[in-house]
Amino acid sequence: MKTIPGTGREWTEAINDFLMYLRLERSLSENTRKAYLQDIKRFLEYMQRSTPPQELFPQPSGITTKHIETFLTHVTDSGSSPVTQARILSGLNAFFRFLTMEKRIATNPCSSIDTPKTGRRLPVVLSVREIEMLLDSFDLSIPEGHRNKAIIEVLYGCGLRVSELTGLKFTQMFPQQGFIRVIGKGDKQRLVPIGSHALRALELYYPWRNSLKIRPMHEDFVFLNRYGRPLTRNMVFLIIRQQAEKAGLKKEISPHTFRHSFATHLIENGADLRVVQEMLGHSSILTTEIYTHLDTAYWQHTVLSHHPRP
Secondary structure (H helix, E strand, C coil): CCCCCCCCHHHHHHHHHHHHHHHHCCCCCHHHHHHHHHHHHHHHHHHHHHCCCCCCCCCHHHCCHHHHHHHHHHHHHCCCCHHHHHHHHHHHHHHHHHHHHCCCCCCCCCCCCCCCCCCCCCCCCCCHHHHHHHHHCCCCCCCCHHHHHHHHHHHHHHCCCHHHHHCCEHHHEECCCCEEEEECHHHCEEEEECCHHHHHHHHHHHHHHHCCCCCCCCCCECCECCCCCECCHHHHHHHHHHHHHHHCCCCCCCHHHHHHHHHHHHHHCCCCHHHHHHHHCCCCHHHHCHHHHHHHHHHHHHHHHHCCCC
16 A cells, blocks of 8 residues: 555545556556656645644645645746646646546546646757767677677667666567567557667677576566666666767767667658557657657758858
8 A cells, every 4th residue: 555644544545546547447557657656745745744733634625726736836946847847737637637537526626727838849869870889889898798789779779668678578589580579658569670780789698698697587588787687777777878978979868869769760761650650659649750850850950050041
């Protein structure tokens, strides 16, 4: 049970039922459910601080639009970006919408609040040359060198999310057929081609991997640390940040940068948008369309930087 100290049984039951709904009916991942829980906890912690000692802590049915607006003002004043504000409001809106659907509260206190304007921020993308610079910068004489290079080759070659990479297993790989079976958000599965460069990098990594003392139940995981356990998301972030600095890249990159670069380069070279959507595992093509804007931004910059009268 997820308990929030000082909020009472009604809140605890409501939150746990909401998390169960997200897992069973919405099939959302553990990371997404944790994000929703964090937003709710942040709101409740604020309510605990702002509720006078002589007053009872309000139950879910007692939360008003004014409570939500005051909390969002606090979030804004604390320096959170519009993107963070919008995400928190989205989490609270989903929670209270669930409570209205379950008839635990009469109305959703978030329904009349406008989402903060976030703009459409284009993601960081590496050029093909920058990808090559990064791949050429690995020291293959150290034990983890081939593993770290294989991580980049697979992230970029297959357009994976970092959680899909760290969870990748040998039972999902079909190198002879040239594809892997990816388990994405909500346990949705998709088939993604894997190219010769990524396969070759994996082959060079396997001898070191197989020399490790692999922990029980982890034998099927492709990417392991030196202790024979699966890599964590944070470890992959750290590997990439350190390697980018070593390669002399000035952009601030993350594992997701390679997914963005993968999609952008496909579209720049004429790939069909629906195919890219399928490869990335996007449920909506509207999400994939961001990469057409990236392509537009590239040629717009090229034209304006070379035109005599920009």
